[in-house]
Amino acid sequence: MSTAWYTLLGLFFATYFVLGGYDYGTGLLLARARTARERRAMLTAVGPFFLGNEVWLVAAVGILFGAFPLLEGELLSGLYPAVAVALAAVLTVTASVQLRSRPASERAKHAWDRVIIVSSTVAAFAWGAVLAGLLQGVPGPVLTSFVLVSGLAFVALVATHGAAFLALRLPEEGFDKIGRNLIPLALAAVGAATVAGLLSSRVRGHAHRPGVVIAGLALLILGLMVARVTLGRRNGVAFAATSLTLAVPVLLVGATLWPFSPVTGLTVADAAASGPTLRLLSWLAAPLLPALLGFQAMCWWAFRGRIDDRAPVYW
Amino acid sequence: MDPLLLARLQFATTTSIHFLFVLVTLGLVTVLVYLQTAWMITKKPVYERLTRFWGTLYLINYVLGIATGLVMEFQFGLNWSGLSHYAGNVFGAPLAMETLVAFFLESTFLGMWIFGWHRLRRGVHLALLWGVAITAYASAFWVMVANSFLQHPVGYEMRDGIAHLTDFGALLRNQSFGMAFGHVTFAALTVGGFLVAGISAWHLIRRTADYGLFRKSLRIGVVTASIGTVMVTGFGFAQFGYLGAIQPTKFGDEYDKMAAATDFAARLGGSPADYLPPEWIGAPLGFMIIIGNLLGLVVFLLPLFFRDWIIRLRAPLYILLFAVPLPFVAAIFGWLFREVGRQPWVVYGLLKTSDAVSPVSGGTMLASFLGFTALLLTLAVTNWYLMARYAHTGAADPSLGRQHGSPVPDPEPRPEPVLAA
Ligand code: HDD
Ligand code: HEM
Ligand code: HEM
Numbered sequence: 001m002s003t004a005w006y007t008l009l010g011l012f013f014a015t016y017f018v019l020g021g022y023d024y025g026t027g028l029l030l031a032r033a034r035t036a037r038e039r040r041a042m043l044t045a046v047g048p049f050f051l052g053n054e055v056w057l058v059a060a061v062g063i064l065f066g067a068f069p070l071l072e073g074e075l076l077s078g079l080y081p082a083v084a085v086a087l088a089a090v091l092t093v094t095a096s097v098q099l100r101s102r103p104a105s106e107r108a109k110h111a112w113d114r115v116i117i118v119s120s121t122v123a124a125f126a127w128g129a130v131l132a133g134l135l136q137g138v139p140g141p142v143l144t145s146f147v148l149v150s151g152l153a154f155v156a157l158v159a160t161h162g163a164a165f166l167a168l169r170l171p172e173e174g175f176d177k178i179g180r181n182l183i184p185l186a187l188a189a190v191g192a193a194t195v196a197g198l199l200s201s202r203v204r205g206h207a208h209r210p211g212v213v214i215a216g217l218a219l220l221i222l223g224l225m226v227a228r229v230t231l232g233r234r235n236g237v238a239f240a241a242t243s244l245t246l247a248v249p250v251l252l253v254g255a256t257l258w259p260f261s262p263v264t265g266l267t268v269a270d271a272a273a274s275g276p277t278l279r280l281l282s283w284l285a286a287p288l289l290p291a292l293l294g295f296q297a298m299c300w301w302a303f304r305g306r307i308d309d310r311a312p313v314y315w
Numbered sequence: 316m317d318p319l320l321l322a323r324l325q326f327a328t329t330t331s332i333h334f335l336f337v338l339v340t341l342g343l344v345t346v347l348v349y350l351q352t353a354w355m356i357t358k359k360p361v362y363e364r365l366t367r368f369w370g371t372l373y374l375i376n377y378v379l380g381i382a383t384g385l386v387m388e389f390q391f392g393l394n395w396s397g398l399s400h401y402a403g404n405v406f407g408a409p410l411a412m413e414t415l416v417a418f419f420l421e422s423t424f425l426g427m428w429i430f431g432w433h434r435l436r437r438g439v440h441l442a443l444l445w446g447v448a449i450t451a452y453a454s455a456f457w458v459m460v461a462n463s464f465l466q467h468p469v470g471y472e473m474r475d476g477i478a479h480l481t482d483f484g485a486l487l488r489n490q491s492f493g494m495a496f497g498h499v500t501f502a503a504l505t506v507g508g509f510l511v512a513g514i515s516a517w518h519l520i521r522r523t524a525d526y527g528l529f530r531k532s533l534r535i536g537v538v539t540a541s542i543g544t545v546m547v548t549g550f551g552f553a554q555f556g557y558l559g560a561i562q563p564t565k566f567g568d569e570y571d572k573m574a575a576a577t578d579f580a581a582r583l584g585g586s587p588a589d590y591l592p593p594e595w596i597g598a599p600l601g602f603m604i605i606i607g608n609l610l611g612l613v614v615f616l617l618p619l620f621f622r623d624w625i626i627r628l629r630a631p632l633y634i635l636l637f638a639v640p641l642p643f644v645a646a647i648f649g650w651l652f653r654e655v656g657r658q659p660w661v662v663y664g665l666l667k668t669s670d671a672v673s674p675v676s677g678g679t680m681l682a683s684f685l686g687f688t689a690l691l692l693t694l695a696v697t698n699w700y701l702m703a704r705y706a707h708t709g710a711a712d713p714s715l716g717r718q719h720g721s722p723v724p725d726p727e728p729r730p731e732p733v734l735a736a
Contacts (some may be wrong), residue, residue: 048388051422055422058385066407069403072399074394075392077396077673083392084687102701228523
């Protein structure tokens with residue numbers, strides 16, 4: 001039972017990185033927009049999905065707390081600096097995306113957009129750092145070169161994913177090209193993170209299933225290559241491919257450490273809540289999951305497709 | 316600095332800010348449900364405009380509810396890892412339910428509600444708002460279940476020094492839960508009512524455009540506030556019935572208090588004084604009751620609806636305007652009493668606050684406290700500024716539910732007030 005919950009936890013975090021990933025990708029690509037109209041269009045593309053995307057993080061942490069209370073305490077406090085920065089950045093993105101259109105003046109909106117750009121970049125960086133921190137094991141010093149390089153690699157992946165999303169949603173051309181140009185950069189960054197990981201004795205000692213790591217990296221590179229080829233022609237496929245690149249890192253971390261958790265020496269089974277708690281959560285949550293997914297799907301369906309000038313605008 | 320003190324300060328600051336926004340969320344969403352349902356049934360345009368005006372205000376407020384809520388959720392892991400270690404098996408379950416059942420659906424529904432104007436069918440759109448409201452109350456429900464376990468632990472058994480869940484039903488039947496949940500929800504309704512009445516009063520005092528619209532929402536606000544205060548007072552006094560029994564050191568008479576503290580000291584070491592909350596703990600309770608009784612006077616404004624005396628006399632408008640901050644203050648006092656009053660325990664009688672704090676250095680904790688407090692306060696002040704600016708602008712053209720290319724509607728002409736002439 002703890003395995004099922006651990007998988008669910010991984011899937012929720014992975015979905016958060018995929019969905020939140022294009023929020024932050026769009027946010028940091030605002031830096032590339034030249035006119036207020038372009039920035040407006042990019043935010044309109046995210047609009048209806050934004051709240052539903054961010055909440056995957058809230059739900060993932062909820063599962064962590066309910067099903068793995070030991071891990072929650074150890075991991076969040078063990079990775080304190082990285083987690084605190086990620087949290088501060090995420091809440092700043094959340095607030096500034098929703099508030100940027102409230103002031104009337106263009107100047108104020110532009111100032112908020114700069115906040116969105118910076119906080120989205122920091123959020124992407126910090127999540128990459130958190131994932132790397134899990135791979136090198138908790139407790140232990142957090143800020144290593146592996147963590148920093150992985151943070152940069154995650155920024156590159158998130159930016160590529162954002163470009164693929166915008167290429168899919170916006171009528172204007174241009175984001176497919178930005179995306180294609182970002183991909184070599186992302187490949188290089190993933191390569192650098194791999195090298196840094198190989199050099200770190202903590203990572204080598206901790207990730208005791210090298211086969212999983214190789215498979216995960218292969219999937220990541222495959223996703224980036226597919227995106228490179230399809231961007232501009234089949235944007236849907238490209239978006240699916242970049243989504244894969246953001247889901248893979250979490251699954252890689254979880255699977256390569258298995259049956260251990262990221263806390264050194266603690267197995268997943270030992271980290272889980274006791275039997276009655278897990279049974280209760282399963283009884284309450286299992287019937288709900290289809291409803292949760294169904295309502296999210298309803299949202300995607302209602303606002304699917306390319307946006308046009310009749311698209312609803314709110315933030 | 317002492318990490319324990321910092322962690323407590325940080326929790327108190329973040330939760331208090333969170334709660335100020337949550338109160339408005341819960342209060343306004345209830346009013347919105349009424350307004351949009353009335354629009355659906357009567358088809359009167361004034362209800363659509365009211366829904367859009369108060370809806371925009373609600374949404375600006377909501378932003379900070381989410382931002383502060385995120386910090387709350389992470390804070391347990393960051394600063395209170397001992398709590399999840401010793402009590403996570405029990406305490407984590409209701410919080411997990413809260414996120415899965417309540418927040419997840421709430422955010423999904425809300426996104427569709429905001430962007431669904433003119434796009435989804437009217438009935439579906441209204442159902443989404445009902446969904447938002449129900450899940451908002453569900454989140455208050457689960458978080459209060461979790462909090463009540465901290466106040467009065469039930470439904471668990473200790474094995475190897477760790478609490479294990481034995482009876483989930485007991486968590487829901489917890490004495491500390493029912494009345495407190497009623498008290499909190501009606502506190503939110505009180506806040507919502509006074510906010511709607513106060514902002515409407517401001518427009519009527521200034522004789523801005525849209526007389527008819529704000530006259531209507533003034534009435535709705537006063538009725539909501541009346542229901543809210545009567546009920547919040549009722550549930551408030553109802554809590555006295557059991558409080559002394561379940562938390563003698565907080566609210567027992569002198570004898571019970573000392574007996575309980577002496578008993579704790581005998582079992583766990585230290586002196587009885589270590590097991591008593593600070594001396595001043597009665598003060599916030601007293602202030603809350605005074606404010607509650609003051610606010611209760613709002614029912615005397617109801618008869619003044621007759622022939623719009625409430626507007627024509629003007630004094631009631633000023634009273635309503637100045638009353639707006641009071642329920643917020645009362646709510647913070649209430650939490651101070653509830654949370655500080657259970658000290659030195661995080662889980663009453665079971666786990667001491669000092670054993671729950673994370674093994675994190677004072678420096679990290681200080682940076683986190685200062686950083687998050689500065690960030691949240693900046694955002695909160697910006698948010699209140701935007702809400703005030705928006706409330707001031709009036710209901711001519713709220714951004715929520717704006718139709719593409721629709722002209723800005725003409726505000727109704729305002730009738731000359733008879734008395735003031
Ligand atoms: C609009 C806000 C408001 C108003 C007018 C009142 N309260 Fe209150 N009170 C709250 C808002 C609140 C609260 C924020 O909602 C609290 C904090 C924790 C809780 O459960 O509710 C609370 C807690 C709280 C507690 C603490 C329970 C505990 O420690 O477990 C008591 C005994 C009362 N209240 C009693 C009253 C009485 C007798 C009132 C009579 C006038 C009153 N309150 C008015
Ligand atoms: C939103 C309204 C709330 C407010 C304003 C509030 C207020 C406070 C305050 C003032 C403290 C500091 C007490 C002290 O250290 O002396 C505190 C501590 C704490 N509260 Fe709350 N609280 C709220 C809701 C909750 C809820 C719903 C929970 C649990 C689900 C909770 C859990 C805690 C914990 C774990 C601590 C830290 C340990 C402690 O000091 O006892 N609080 N809160
Ligand atoms: C101390 C424990 C608490 C935690 C961990 C917590 C956590 C959260 C989180 C993570 C969110 C954001 C959800 C989203 O993304 O949509 C949130 C919002 C909310 N919380 Fe809390 N909260 C706490 C206390 C409370 C209390 C005491 C109440 C009410 C009684 C409450 C009621 C709400 C409501 C209604 C919302 C949604 C509306 C809004 O965002 O303003 N919370 N909370």
